[in-house]
Amino acid sequence: MTKKIAILFICMANYCRSPTAEGVFRSRAAAAGLDPFLLIDSAATSNYRIGHAPDPRSSDHAARRGIDLTGQRARQVTQADFENFDHIYAMDRQNLAMLKTACPPRFHHKLGLLMEFATRSDSDVVPDPYGGDVDGFELVLDYIEDASDGLVASLRERIGRG
Structure with a gap:
C-alpha cells in the first residue's frame, strides 16, 4: 500500500474547531471510502489545553x-508535524500566521486554510465559538461540513476514487 495522505487540522487550543474538523472530516472521508488512504489528526498552536477532551459544547453539537x-485529546503542533503531514489546515488567519512562523520554510507549501x-x-475562516452562544457551535459545524465535503472531493480526484 502506498503512503497515506496525512492531514492535520489546527486551531488555537485544539479544543473546539480543530477537533470538530478532525471528527467531521474523518466521518466524511469514511463515507466516501477514503479512510484507508488517509491519516487524520488535529492539534493546537498553543499549549492551553494539552491532554483535554474537546469542549463539551463541541462534542454535544457534533x-x-x-x-x-x-476519543480526542488536545495536543500542540510539533516540528515533526510539519515534516510528517502532507497538508496542515488552519481554522483562521491568525493560526495560519502562527504556523507560518513556526514552520520551516521548506514546508510552507503544506499550510493553508480549511475554508479554501x-x-x-463565502467565509474564508472558521470562527471561534468558544466565547459565544450555542449558535456559534452550529455555525462551526456548518462551515466545517462544507469545507470537509470540498476537501473530500479534492482528495477523491487525487486518489482516483472520484
Whole structure:
C-alpha cells in the first residue's frame, strides 16, 4: 500500500474547531471510502489545553449530527508535524500566521486554510465559538461540513476514487 495522505487540522487550543474538523472530516472521508488512504489528526498552536477532551459544547453539537469527538485529546503542533503531514489546515488567519512562523520554510507549501475548500459558504475562516452562544457551535459545524465535503472531493480526484 502506498503512503497515506496525512492531514492535520489546527486551531488555537485544539479544543473546539480543530477537533470538530478532525471528527467531521474523518466521518466524511469514511463515507466516501477514503479512510484507508488517509491519516487524520488535529492539534493546537498553543499549549492551553494539552491532554483535554474537546469542549463539551463541541462534542454535544457534533454528536447531534452523528460525529463522535469523545476519543480526542488536545495536543500542540510539533516540528515533526510539519515534516510528517502532507497538508496542515488552519481554522483562521491568525493560526495560519502562527504556523507560518513556526514552520520551516521548506514546508510552507503544506499550510493553508480549511475554508479554501468550502463551496457553500463565502467565509474564508472558521470562527471561534468558544466565547459565544450555542449558535456559534452550529455555525462551526456548518462551515466545517462544507469545507470537509470540498476537501473530500479534492482528495477523491487525487486518489482516483472520484
